[in-house]
Amino acid sequence: MGFDISYHPIRKDQMDQWFFEPLQALKNGESSLVQKVADEQSAQNKSFFAEKYIDVMRAISSKDSKVPSEKTILYGMAVISGFFTTYQYVRGTAYSFLLEEHPEMGKYCSPWKAFLPDWIAAPEHECITENYSSGIYMNPSQVKDLLTDYETKTTVSQILEDFFESNLEVFLTALRQAATSDAGIMEATEVIEVNPFDLNNSVCYSDIMLCDPQGAFIYQKVAEEQVKEATGMDASEIAQKVTYSKSCVDISGMDSSEASSAEKTKDTKGAQAGKKKGLIARLFGKK
Structure with missing residues (x-):
C-alpha cells in the first residue's frame, strides 16, 4: 500500500478568497459568493473548471462538522487549490512521514489552527495519518527558510536528500514555486491517484492539467x-x-x-x- 502525495502552494488570502469565505456562505445557505469566485476565475482563465469547483464546494459544505477537519475541510481545500494553481505530485514521500524520523524538521511547519477561521475546528492530526486527508502546512517564511537551509546547512540537505531520494527535485520545485509567489505550502494525499502503468487512466479530484x-x-x-x-x-x-x-x-x-x-x-x-x-x-x- 502507499500514498499519492501532493504539495499545493497557497497563501492565507487565497485560502479566504477561494475557500473559507465562499464555504461559510454556502453553509449559511448563500451561493452567490462561490458563483462570483467561479465567474471571476473563468473570466481570467477559460479552462477553469467552474462547475466542478462549485460542485466540490457544495459537497464540502454539506459534510458533518463532527468529521475531523483534516478529512473534510482541509482535504477539500487542497482539492480546491488545485483548480487555481499548479501543484506537485510524489509517490509516498510525504513530509509528514519525514517528521516521524526527524521531528526536529517540524520547525518548518505551522499549526493549522493559526490559519483557520474560528468556525473551523483544528485538525485532530497535523500530519498525514490516513488517505484522503491533509498533512502539514508551511507558512511562507518557513518555505523560504527551508530552501535557504537546504542550500546552506549540510544536516538539512542530507535529511531531505536521504528521505526524498528520486523525488527530491519535485519537492524542491514545490517549495520554489511557493516561494516565488510568497505562498505557503500544504500537503495532502489522494488529491490525484496516479496509475503508473497507464498515466492517462489516473484519477484526479481536482484539475489534473495543473498537476506538474x-x-x-x-x-x-x-x-x-x-x-x-x-x-x-x-x-x-x-x-x-x-x-x-x-x-x-x-x-x-x-x-x-x-x-x-x-x-x-x-x-x-x-x-x-x-x-x-x-x-x-x-x-x-x-x-
Whole structure:
C-alpha cells in the first residue's frame, strides 16, 4: 500500500478568497459568493473548471462538522487549490512521514489552527495519518527558510536528500514555486491517484492539467523498473500484463512465477497508516 502525495502552494488570502469565505456562505445557505469566485476565475482563465469547483464546494459544505477537519475541510481545500494553481505530485514521500524520523524538521511547519477561521475546528492530526486527508502546512517564511537551509546547512540537505531520494527535485520545485509567489505550502494525499502503468487512466479530484507531471513520470519509471527486475518482462509485456489498483499491483495476467515475483514490488512506504477512503472523496467527480 502507499500514498499519492501532493504539495499545493497557497497563501492565507487565497485560502479566504477561494475557500473559507465562499464555504461559510454556502453553509449559511448563500451561493452567490462561490458563483462570483467561479465567474471571476473563468473570466481570467477559460479552462477553469467552474462547475466542478462549485460542485466540490457544495459537497464540502454539506459534510458533518463532527468529521475531523483534516478529512473534510482541509482535504477539500487542497482539492480546491488545485483548480487555481499548479501543484506537485510524489509517490509516498510525504513530509509528514519525514517528521516521524526527524521531528526536529517540524520547525518548518505551522499549526493549522493559526490559519483557520474560528468556525473551523483544528485538525485532530497535523500530519498525514490516513488517505484522503491533509498533512502539514508551511507558512511562507518557513518555505523560504527551508530552501535557504537546504542550500546552506549540510544536516538539512542530507535529511531531505536521504528521505526524498528520486523525488527530491519535485519537492524542491514545490517549495520554489511557493516561494516565488510568497505562498505557503500544504500537503495532502489522494488529491490525484496516479496509475503508473497507464498515466492517462489516473484519477484526479481536482484539475489534473495543473498537476506538474514530473513526479508521475518518476513513479512510472520506478514502478516499471521494479516489475521488470522482478519478472524479466520488457516494457511492452508490462503494458500488456500489468494493471494497477491503489493498493497493489494486479498480477492476474501473469503466470505463476511472474506473479510470485511481482508480489514483491508492492509499495509499502507509509503503509503504517493504511488505506481508508474518506467521505468527501466519494463525492468528487473523476477528471
